[in-house]
Amino acid sequence: MRFCDKLKQLRAQKGISQDELSKKIFVSRSAVAKWENGLGLPSSDSLRLLAEFFGVKPSELLSDPETETVIVQKNGALSKRNISIIALSAFLIALLAVAVVMSALYVNTAPPPVTARELIFSTEIGIDTSGFAVYDDSEISADKEFADSRMFEIEHDVAGIKLPELVVKVTAGSRVTYESIDYDNLIVICSNNISLRREMLESEETGLYVFAADYYEIEFAEWANIKYGDLAISVKVFRNHIAVKSMNIWLMDNSDTIGVAQSKALNRGWLPLNASYTQYHYTIEKITKADGTEIDGDLSVYVSIENGYLITTEKLEIDSVIYVSATAEYDNVKSNILAVTVVRIPVERISCNPLFTAFESGESMEISFSAMPYSATFNVLGESFVVTLLTPEYATLAKTANGWLITASSDINAVGKVIEVKVETPEGVTRIFSWNIK
8 A cells, every 4th residue: 555545544544634634743734735645755754753643663654665765765865955955044044134233233333424523612512503603814803793602791890701611513423522622722813902812821721711902992892713723613702881871979078068269079970880981071060159140251260170079269259059060971971960059168166376374464475366177268268357355454455467466464453353355257256265464
């Protein structure tokens, strides 16, 4: 009986299908069908599995053991060769896959080529600076437009500022890195009103300082190009003018009066307090007399302002009014008008020289009187005291070139009596001096 017929018979006796048999011996159902149709013989391994499953010897399955055994052996060799080919193919496929993966990994890890290098400030890290302008030395000027981050203000109370740290931004594909720079290799080109230089030599810190050429410059807008190799960055350096909005003036002693031939300090203030330029000048607006009429002509004959002091002359009459203003020069802002009334500075004290307390009987003494303070209008105008002897029965009084001559009575009856003299100023300040006669 042929192998194909025996296989059908044994399968039928087991009562299983071709599909169930194929699963028992680990082959495909089509392989079992091919064997049962006489189109082929199993490999030696499959023949062994069939014999074990049906409980027979492998030789019992073959009708012509000699011939069919040779075919089975050839099928086994062919099967092994096919397995080897399949295994080799699988190995080659796996090797190719590994090569593809390694190639991909290499592509991903290999550094991409550098696409851009840019000189930027550290404050611009993370900012898109591609639109920031960089000008040639020949075309850059104060009226160019600058990115806000590349504009630096030098305020009025400082000489200069330090720029942020410079770095080189390196773009390679989607990867961005930053490189530090060697400040010794920087080249700086500036316009006239500013200068850029490294910090003071005693400082080891790297950096760039921008200085105003004139510390007192009110306002300016200047430029600078900073170059590092083939890279450059343009900056604008400026000082904004802060205008005076208002001014106010007053006398330092917070009064509104002044004496004849007296000087008083003027004070002034302005808003805003940080105004750029606070130079100013005072102006005598007008002077009115005591009767309200205005003085014509050269007002400096009556009053002047020198070194911040309001100075009057003796030509001013009492109750005149001086009107003073101040003007901020750069912004031409005028202050309030300060009205200062000319008043009489009264005598506060009258003194006698020399100081003594008694006369000898018949003695004569030349004395003088003085008024204090020295700024009293009495002194300024050279006015005279009114001197009156209140006790003519005990002394005589006579005017001299330098003062007054008092002579005590030589009458014996005058001994022990008191000489009294009243001294009076034009404004009514009086004092009585007395001396004993001994």
